[in-house]
Amino acid sequence: MNGVELSPWTLRYVTVGLASFLLAQLLVVLGLAYPAFPVAAPTTLATVHLITIGWLSVLMLGVLHQFIPVIGAKKLRSQSASGVTFWLVTVGFVGLVLGFLEMPSLLLPIGGTLVVAGVLIAVWNLGVTLAASRPLRLPALYVAASLAFLTATVLLGLSFATALTLSGVFAPTAAMALLSQGLALHLLGGIGGWFGLTAMGVADRLLAMFALAPEERGRTRHWAFWLTSLGIAIAWLSGFGLMFSPSALLQGIGLVGWIALFAGVALYLLDMRELYRRRRRRELEANAVFGRVALWALGIAAALTAAAGALSQFSNLAPALAYALLVGWLSGLALSQLYKIVPFLTWLDRYGKALGKTKVPRVQDLVVERRARPVFWLYFAGAALGTAGMLTDAAAVVRLATGLTMLATLSIAWELWLVRHPRPQLMHGGQESA
Amino acid sequence: MDVREDLRAGREPLPRIMQAVRGLAAGQGLVLRTTFEPIPLYRVLGVKGYSHEARRLESGDWEIVFVPGERRGLFGRKAKAEPKAPPPPQAxxxxxxxxxxxxxxxxxxxxxxxxxxxxxxxxxxxxxxxxxxxxxxxxxxxxxxxxxxxxxxxxxxxxxxxxxxxx
The missing domain is CATH 3.30.110.40 (TusA-like domain)
Incomplete structure (x- = not known):
């Protein structure tokens, strides 16, 4: 018989992710990272990787170990490999973050190697599961493409860590070229390819499912995927070629890739608007309401990025753009979807066996949306303020804004903790507390 | 297929089971009733690409549903059974x-x-x-x-x- 099982690891990934995100925000609030410190300062690099590996990568890996089996209707190849990935990536990124603080430190390549090992196991585990569920539908295609970029991004990151700490592995000029030009590829592959495509694919499926919108909404949806993913691939590969030899042709090809990427994102947002318009559920739950706010953040961040590129201000504004994408769009989307995913998985786990036999609470009874909604608004207000602060180089504003997003994150994490650990007096209908 | 009579009579049921398995068309499954849980059989049929679901009947006997799936063979090779058309486990x-x-x-x-x-x-x-x-x-x-x-x-x-x- 087919059907998927609940992954015992997903919620551990979520816990590590939320803890990393809170710690990263705390470092910014305390003025220990950019913009109070330079972009390349050890504490800034540590903070950035707390967000990118500790929070977003760990979270997305955890979610994908549950999501891929569900969208493909195939059991995960190995649950225990999911656990191995969890430990390798968690231990590896802690080493990496400590390595940044102690730079140059052997902890960088060692931590990086552990992260890469964990990621490769996950790519195998998830890739085999995806391959078994061919032909792939659109959300699965997004994820397949994002796994390829994940692999490229961690391998590139590991070669940075090696070049920074182990002189002699790369020739000095190669190391320089790698660190100066490779960084843009690391950002493009990581934020656009890995986080971006994963977030787009997961949102396409989850929002359609929970807003009761049709999954097939026409050609725009498919064009959005192909333009975005091929655009990132083309821009990435031409940038990779440019590391070895300057060439006007490669630059031109790269530009085509970037244009395709922006066109793809624009079509994606149009298709998402179509999703919300054609939904059958009028009253939206918090995850769909704030998923839409996160999509607005993507639109604003993408427009800012395109404008910065057109005005040749890209390298000056890169930190602000990365902030808008990472905090506004990706983290905002992640928090809002966790507010649905965690209660849903908890409900299945706790009440699945009793369904039909006794009365069980509804999924929505596990959360108190009235209490959470203002908190999500606080989060997105903080992210908007923070983006403005980053664009104007106002360190105090960024610290204040991060204080707001941190409070909101803490509050959402607490709500999720209550879902997992209900207090008897809060339970509806006197269900047993697990 | 019910081998409980064979078992009670002390006959070895494995040849009959394997004969039945060989007679299955690609994609077909098998429901087996026995007096005990036939754990060694799981391995034998697992190699052939069948996954199983066992359940205890009220009489204390066992019913095992074998369905062709994607289990791997002894040496990690892909099992032969094609999982393409999951068959009805019952006639x-x-x-x-x-x-x-x-x-x-x-x-x-x-x-x-x-x-x-x-x-x-x-x-x-x-x-x-x-x-x-x-x-x-x-x-x-x-x-x-x-x-x-x-x-x-x-x-x-x-x-x-x-x-x-x-x-």
Whole structure:
């Protein structure tokens, strides 16, 4: 018989992710990272990787170990490999973050190697599961493409860590070229390819499912995927070629890739608007309401990025753009979807066996949306303020804004903790507390 | 296939079982009833690509449903059995006409699952429930399995038609 099982690891990934995100925000609030410190300062690099590996990568890996089996209707190849990935990536990124603080430190390549090992196991585990569920539908295609970029991004990151700490592995000029030009590829592959495509694919499926919108909404949806993913691939590969030899042709090809990427994102947002318009559920739950706010953040961040590129201000504004994408769009989307995913998985786990036999609470009874909604608004207000602060180089504003997003994150994490650990007096209908 | 008589009479059932397995068409499954849980057989048939679901009958005997799946062989090679068309684990004739029909389209998950499991509780052994869902209910399958119900899924343009046979 087919059907998927609940992954015992997903919620551990979520816990590590939320803890990393809170710690990263705390470092910014305390003025220990950019913009109070330079972009390349050890504490800034540590903070950035707390967000990118500790929070977003760990979270997305955890979610994908549950999501891929569900969208493909195939059991995960190995649950225990999911656990191995969890430990390798968690231990590896802690080493990496400590390595940044102690730079140059052997902890960088060692931590990086552990992260890469964990990621490769996950790519195998998830890739085999995806391959078994061919032909792939659109959300699965997004994820397949994002796994390829994940692999490229961690391998590139590991070669940075090696070049920074182990002189002699790369020739000095190669190391320089790698660190100066490779960084843009690391950002493009990581934020656009890995986080971006994963977030787009997961949102396409989850929002359609929970807003009761049709999954097939026409050609725009498919064009959005192909333009975005091929655009990132083309821009990435031409940038990779440019590391070895300057060439006007490669630059031109790269530009085509970037244009395709922006066109793809624009079509994606149009298709998402179509999703919300054609939904059958009028009253939206918090995850769909704030998923839409996160999509607005993507639109604003993408427009800012395109404008910065057109005005040749890209390298000056890169930190602000990365902030808008990472905090506004990706983290905002992640928090809002966790507010649905965690209660849903908890409900299945706790009440699945009793369904039909006794009365069980509804999924929505596990959360108190009235209490959470203002908190999500606080989060997105903080992210908007923070983006403005980053664009104007106002360190105090960024610290204040991060204080707001941190409070909101803490509050959402607490709500999720209550879902997992209900207090008897809060339970509806006197269900047993697990 | 029932080998309980063989076992009670002290006859070795394995040759008969293997003969039956060899007689299966690609994609076909086998339901086996025995007096004990035949753990060594799992391995033998696992190598041939069959996965199994065992359950204890009320009489204390065992019923094991073997379905062709994607289990790997002894040396990690892909097993031969083709998983492409998951077959009904029971013969066609055993599936009666549906006595109840649920239209779960347009319901927010997990509402379809709640309705299906609730309706099944009101039904009797062997009765069939028909349900129309927006998508294949992935989280329903393990629950049906745990309760011993059998399911057939027919993919459709607008989702899936499910036929569920009460245990």
């Amino acid at each position: 066609e004739a055993d599936w009666a006409e549906p006595v109840r029909t649920l239209d779960n389209r347009g319901l927010l998950p997990p509402e379809p699952m709640i309705r299906i499991l609730g309706t099944l509780e009101e039904m009797g052994p062997g009765q069939v429930l028909e349900a129309f869902n927006d998508r294949e209910p992935q989280f329903l399958f393990p629950e049906l399995e745990a309760r011993g119900h059998l399911i057939r899924v027919e993919k459709r343009e607008d989702g899936a038609r499910l036929l569920i046979r009460h245990a």
